[in-house]
Each structure stands twice: as structure tokens, then as C-alpha cells.
Amino acid sequence: MRVYEELFIVKPDATEEEIGQVVEQVQSAIISGGGAVAKIDKWGVRTLAYRVRKQGEGYYVLMQFNSGPETVKEIERRLRVSDLVLKFLTVRIDEKLKRVEKRKKQREARAARRPAPPAPAPEQPVSVPGTPEPQSEKE
Amino acid sequence: MPEQRRRPIAASQRPTGGDKAIAGTKKQYFRRRKVCRFCVEKIDYIDYKDVRLLSAFISERGRITPRRITGVCTPHQRRLSEAVKQARNIALLPFAANA
Numbered sequence: 001m002r003v004y005e006e007l008f009i010v011k012p013d014a015t016e017e018e019i020g021q022v023v024e025q026v027q028s029a030i031i032s033g034g035g036a037v038a039k040i041d042k043w044g045v046r047t048l049a050y051r052v053r054k055q056g057e058g059y060y061v062l063m064q065f066n067s068g069p070e071t072v073k074e075i076e077r078r079l080r081v082s083d084l085v086l087k088f089l090t091v092r093i094d095e096k097l098k099r100v101e102k103r104k105k106q107r108e109a110r111a112a113r114r115p116a117p118p119a120p121a122p123e124q125p126v127s128v129p130g131t132p133e134p135q136s137e138k139e
Numbered sequence: 140m141p142e143q144r145r146r147p148i149a150a151s152q153r154p155t156g157g158d159k160a161i162a163g164t165k166k167q168y169f170r171r172r173k174v175c176r177f178c179v180e181k182i183d184y185i186d187y188k189d190v191r192l193l194s195a196f197i198s199e200r201g202r203i204t205p206r207r208i209t210g211v212c213t214p215h216q217r218r219l220s221e222a223v224k225q226a227r228n229i230a231l232l233p234f235a236a237n238a
Contacts, residue, residue: 007188007229049231050230062188104183
């Protein structure tokens, strides 16, 4: 199972009901593929950065779900068929989430190792002109 | 080649990098050390949906600003450019904005 994020743009002149139908379609594809929807976020109408199919605005919908890769194929197919959907973007985010989690843990471990509040004075190294400061945060 | 000066828009958005003065070889002029904003603010995931953040790193024409100007470190610049490209794809950012 992988975590995905699907962001798609529906035509701005679509009714609330029609948007609901598109969302419903995607949702049913996820569920029939054995996945689960984690989040549906309707951003509403936004101006597009460039014109898409002669539209200057679009209704953005963001969905987060976990499923297998075949489900994504099916979702994309459905979105492509739909006339109401202007554009869509699928991003796999589970690895990104994992990385964020790892970094957070690292940071916490570092904070725990070094009791931060007392004695901040010896932390400050004497800066020598001309030498670059040591980078504390590096990937 | 004259040293490229930082752009005025970026200056207001960037964290200060310590008032370290770097003396030039001939003329004595001072430049603030550039620090990667993502490292300083501890932004782990550069989100393509965060238009406000990304638009700080693109030019008026919609081009990605090189890291020699913004001071972003290499790993973060890589993720940043990826995020900008994703945002362009979904029409959050322009591919080419006119002036």
C-alpha cells in the first residue's frame, strides 16, 4: 500500500453536485481497489496560473488516500475521461512522509541528548573571520 | 565579472545569515553570508501546494531563481525545483509569466 495525493481541477462553472459526482467517482475507484480515503479537501475556485482549456479559473480538489499502484491508474483514467476535469496531478507521498518523520525523530533525539535551556554560552564558537560557519543543518 | 548582487525582493524574505563580512580581493565590500532558508526554518518537506513559499523562489517571469542568488543549499534546491515543476503542472505556478 502506498500513500498518494491527488490534486485535480474541475471546471469552475460546474455545480456543487457535479463536483461531488467527480469526487464520488474517484472515491469509489479507491474503495473498489481496496484502498482508503484519508482526506478530501476542497480548495474552491482559484485563478489558474495559465489558461487551461480556455478556462482562467478552476475548482481545486485535493484527496489523500492509500492504495496500490493499479488504483492510481484507474483513477487517472476516470479523471481523463471526465469532461469536467481540466487537469490532475498524482503524487506519491509515503516516502516523503517517511523522510519527514525520520528528520523529526532525529531532531528530537538531538534535543533530548543536549539539555537546551541551561548553559547556552559554551555553544557559541568564537567566529574566526574568513572561515565559514559550520552548517548545523545539512541533509 | 562583477559579483551578482542579491535581488531586493529576496532580501526581505530571507533570514539574516549573521553579519559576517567577506572582504573582496581588491575592493573592500561587505556581503552578508547567504544561508539556506529551508535549513534555517527546518522545512523538511517542500510542498508543491505551498504557492506562497514557492513564489519566493521564482522570478517575475516565472523562472526558478538560481541558488547562487537565493543561497539555498543543493539538496533543498533540488527538492525546490521539483516542487516548482509540480506546481506548474497543476497550474498553481506559471510556466512563463509575461513580465
